[in-house]
Amino acid sequence: MQASSPTAYERLLPWKQMVEVGFWVVYIAWNASFNSITVLMDVHKSSLAFADWEPVVWEWSSGLTWLLLVWPVVRFTAWRPLRWTGWGRTLTEYLLASVVFSMLHVVGMYALRAWVYRWMGGEYGFGGWLSAWPYEYLKDVRGFFVLVVFIETWRLLMRRLQGEAQLLAAPDEGPPLEPVERPERFLVRKLGRDFLVATEEIEWIRAAGNYVNLQVRGHDYPLRSTMTEISGRLDPGRFVRIQRSYIVNLAQVASIEPIDGGEARIHLKDGTVLPCSRSYRTALRERLGAGEG
Incomplete structure (x- = not known):
């Protein structure tokens, strides 16, 4: 192709x-x-x-x-x-x-x-x-x-x-087609064109001032939100916070590499390495089904 x-x-x-x-x-x-x-x-x-x-x-x-x-x-x-x-x-x-x-x-x-x-x-x-x-x-x-x-x-x-992402808002009339509180898709506007990105396609999220960047297939899409706000809108069975400035899609995690001080590096399937702070490491391992060994 x-x-x-x-x-x-x-x-x-x-x-x-x-x-x-x-x-x-x-x-x-x-x-x-x-x-x-x-x-x-x-x-x-x-x-x-x-x-x-x-x-x-x-x-x-x-x-x-x-x-x-x-x-x-x-x-x-x-x-x-x-x-x-x-x-x-x-x-x-x-x-x-x-x-x-x-x-x-x-x-x-x-x-x-x-x-x-x-x-x-x-x-x-x-x-x-x-x-x-x-x-x-x-x-x-x-x-x-x-x-x-x-x-x-x-x-x-x-x-x-x-390309800038937006959360799908509730329609003016009638019930929404999907849960507004936990969206299944994001609307992305890029150079005057709109397209939808499935939430499950988000690989990881990084804080950037008053925006968060959604990483999707090698592209960053800024979304005006805080980390606390966006983490509350995502499926906790799929996404987990690994550091003050990072959220990761559990399906993208390949391995966890422990480092000094109780912190860790998260290796993703595409080769990306993300930081994981000590306060989030235990929760991450539990969510991945691993014991604290």
């Missing part, structure tokens, strides 16, 4: 990290370069007593520090994802994160400027930088939320390319 051609997501996947890093490098380099030019033009226009290299140092020190902070913001948004429910708490968390972001940005760019000025035989004054921080924060808070919008937009695009 002829193999199906790779999807757009599968073609992008080997280059995904390079594209992500390249975007931020180009974006920040572009901003730093053009900001340097405009500031330098203002310095010449106003006949200010600054060397031409100084505006370049100001803008590039800010840009490089900003670039170093992209990864922590990516991790933060994955750890504390945006939620419409409880938006007040989410907004508070993000505003506090923007304060930390701004302070790190200011400290980082001032440190870089001091190093370059010393290398050039001069001295960069730190006087009054703390009192000037509120002004810097007003700029940084906008940059922080622009960064968050870029990150979440990219994630949304990836989910659309990859």
Whole structure:
């Protein structure tokens, strides 16, 4: 049988990290370069007593520090994802994160400027930088939320390319064709097309922020749910939680490999290896019909 051609997501996947890093490098380099030019033009226009290299140092020190902070913001948004429910708490968390972001940005760019000025035989004054921080924060808070919008937009695009799963809801009229509390199928939307995935075809599930990823025949389908919510909707005779972030289909388990500390590695039939924490290992072995030997 002829193999199906790779999807757009599968073609992008080997280059995904390079594209992500390249975007931020180009974006920040572009901003730093053009900001340097405009500031330098203002310095010449106003006949200010600054060397031409100084505006370049100001803008590039800010840009490089900003670039170093992209990864922590990516991790933060994955750890504390945006939620419409409880938006007040989410907004508070993000505003506090923007304060930390701004302070790190200011400290980082001032440190870089001091190093370059010393290398050039001069001295960069730190006087009054703390009192000037509120002004810097007003700029940084906008940059922080622009960064968050870029990150979440990219994630949304990836989910659309990859395919996003949904639980089948109860019909508006008449009884449901299958139990809504324990669905037999999931609806997957991918590039404007809908198709159904049987629950028994799910090989394992992994937590990913405010989503869980359903692994089906080598493909990940994000589903907006928590691990607790999804584990309560699955058949306990077929699926078992093996770690805080993982659920496995028992029919896919090939073997259990004990490791130090009472934990284990779960080897699946397709060669995938998943972690199993000590607190879930005994229950897993019992469910598989094995004694604790």
